[in-house]
Amino acid sequence: MLNYGLDLSDIRRDVALTYLVAEGNELDALLSAQLDWTKPTPAVGWTIAHQIAHLAAADANALTALRTPEAFDLVLKQTEAAGNQAADLDAAAGAAQPRSDLLAQWRSGRTELAAALRTMPLDHAFPWFGSEINATLMVPLRLMETWVHGQDIRDTLGVRPRPTQRLRPIAALGYAGRGLSFYAAELPLPTEPFRVELDAPDNHTWAWGPKDAPQRIHGSALDFCLRVTQRRTLSETDLTAVGDHAQTWLENARVFL
CATH class of the missing domain: 3.30.1050 (Nonspecific Lipid-transfer Protein; Chain A)
Known part of the structure; x- marks a missing residue:
């Protein structure tokens, strides 16, 4: 089990999920006011659209791992075949979509993932990149990734990071x-x-x-x-x-x- 030596015993799942949902909603609100998704972000070669496409793809992968673990084997094989370019290729494919389609995909995916993680037994293991994982670790990992790619977007737009309990x-x-x-x-x-x-x-x-x-x-x-x-x-x-x-x-x- 991939566990990073992590102890989140003081963070209840419902609280962590609330943080995850709030982080996504805050980023969504920022994007709704931003018309130009083609602006380059600090990640070389990635625009704002690439950042959102990456989050949407990661949420989709997590849902696949949760719901159909056997199908996640194909995700692993495709990722291995693409090597270091896997994330770039997925982000580029998503960024090529119309903005409205990409936004809808990200919104629905993160909502579905939060709902799935809310009802999954905490100790139920499912496959992930490199090892197995469970909901106890997946929730903060998705929170971290949403926050960090949101930070890339905030840096692009000149928005100062606002520290929160999240x-x-x-x-x-x-x-x-x-x-x-x-x-x-x-x-x-x-x-x-x-x-x-x-x-x-x-x-x-x-x-x-x-x-x-x-x-x-x-x-x-x-x-x-x-x-x-x-x-x-x-x-x-x-x-x-x-x-x-x-x-x-x-x-x-x-x-x-």
Whole structure:
């Protein structure tokens, strides 16, 4: 089971799903006021339409994995055949559609996915890229991806990111993804524990890891999420590290390969 070492025991599924729906609705409202979907975004070669097409394709894949796991084998084979170009090809195909069709596809897909995840048993495993997954992990993963591609669109439009409580599951994924960060950098995962303390939007502190951990990271929840999703360089954030391993983590931070 792919679990990232993730502990979301303090986030109920209904709350996380509410965050996912709200994130999609907020992005939808922004897009409804934006007429030109051909504007290039920070992702090289991707316009606003590409970003939405990618989200729509990912939601469709998740629905296939949930409803017809045997059919998801074909998705995996097609993705493997396309290699590093898989996401670009899917995004380009979706972006070529009329804007109204793409928007309708994204809206219906994310609504169907939220409904399916709401009723699925939390421990029911279904296939995903690289391993199996369950609803406990899929909800924050879809939230993270909706937020991060929405951030690309906000950056394109010059809209400042607005921190909300919806960042908490994304930050939890960031903490859990520390192993990916060292793996991608071809470095061994340190055995010392890490402590992450983040300034939350409601002026509270979100924290993960032992209080006495020698490796420590501190900063705003927004900047941590922007960093682990690789939407900001370390120098563009307010994040600070205590310990060489904590610094190395921030320099290579990611939640996906």
